[in-house]
Amino acid sequence: MSQCFAPSRHQVHEIHNIIASRGRGIPNELVLDIMRLARYWPEVTTESTEYLSLVDGEWSLENSAAHVYLWATMPAPPHVGEKIKIQEIEFTIASHDQTWTTESTKGSYQTSSWFEASIFRPIRCPPSNVSAPDRVLDLNTSSNKDPTCLVDHFHKHGWLMVKRSGSISANRQGEPRLGGKATEKIPMESSRMHCEEMKVDSTGRPEGLHSWWLQGNEVADTSIFDRMTKYHVTWGCARNDVYQGNEGAGRGEGFVDSLQQGDVVGIWMRIKRRGWENHCYGIRMTMRYSI
Template sequence: MSSFDWLRSQVQPVGPFSPSYNDVCRVRAILKRLRLPTELVLEILEHAQYWPTREFKSDPSHPIVATARNGRPSAATLCLDAGVFNNPIVNPIRASGERYKIKDIMFDIVSHDQGWTSEGTQGSFSTSSWLEVSILRNETNSSTRLPGPRLVNEWISSPQDFHRNMVGRGWFLAQRPAQALQGPQDGEGDFAWYLQGNRVVDRETYRVIWSENESEGNMGAGSGEGFLQEVKEGDRIIVWARAKVCAFDLILLCLQRA
């Protein structure tokens, strides 16, 4: 059977299609049989975004709340922990010996602010609640599990606070570049990238995409500058729900695709 006959014989998927590593290898071989230069083959696959993807989701039935109150000036609640290099999508690529990296990362978020304001900022992004992303790294650079939940609890005030708890336990948070957007994080250290601010009072659905050289997003979105360049083998990606000054952030769904 020729390569094109094989393509025509395949059952068309229902819904979004994500190629496996074997699919990518097969299509790459088909294009090479057309005697196309390797550089052009790779450019075609890149333009088509024909690469394996993996989804990580929080549980939408359990809303995640970050609350700054009772004398606490800020709060950080774990929204999502993703072992992006320790999953079935990456394993066959690793076994083949090919080099691999994250091409882009998409965040789909449903969240809202506290539902009221006395400062006349309703509908704006002059917010006290937002989401941000950290890179959790093990000193041995091995793919291991997130530390026990007692270290990720309601008493964490910021990623910097979490980082201090982890130092000495074999874990630490990677630092973002100084030029990356800070937003309400200013003054908390450089241990997280600003992802998305909540529109004051309102509930919204947001989509933010970070790639190596560009970003896409809504108003109030962070650009993720330097984020993908910093992610290394063995790292885990953490999404935080954040709040300051008696605000709270309710996350109904936080989906991440790498």
């Protein structure tokens, strides 16, 4: 959910000290709760307005492509010893599909043109002698079928792709955990369930093992003047349980709570199945965080 005012880090520290000094002093936990309820958080925004398209150039039944459109780094703590906790992430996406279909799904979100979010974690903390993840990915999208097929490639260059963890957190190695133990199989997101091709990746593994469904393009049947649609999605954390999105948006369960210092978020463009396209005109991602 959008905010009209975003305080600076300095203003957050000032207000924190003012509240804490009232009367005989307010416990720090209560001060943080007050600021959370007031949504008094700094924010950092990353965006791109570069036009990019994924298309089925070969008209293939095996059509599948993935490309990271936007990279965003976690904000760094302002002082040594301080920790940053992401409270929510707001996404704005301007995009459309191929604007036609032979299926009876026009106006729905039973789509094969969509966006996903992944978390990339440096194997070394802090990272040392590794390339930033945006320099690791091969820009030849024809070889990038889906996020999971690139897990080993990123690992070789010093980055872990964190496994999707549902409503639970993930450990430093990117494995889901609950009470310090490995979890059971994470259910597939409902947005991937409308056809068999959407359920499995290029190697036959379940889709969505290392990425969260963010937003599907509405299956369009429009004129050239009405193609682009703007989508708004907000994901919160366990203590700030907010969500905004239409029926084509993912819930992002566990995404924000899985983020750790040093992580990088990547937003994927995806297509699957013959004839499907994804045209992206811009993505903006705003992280709001407490100090």
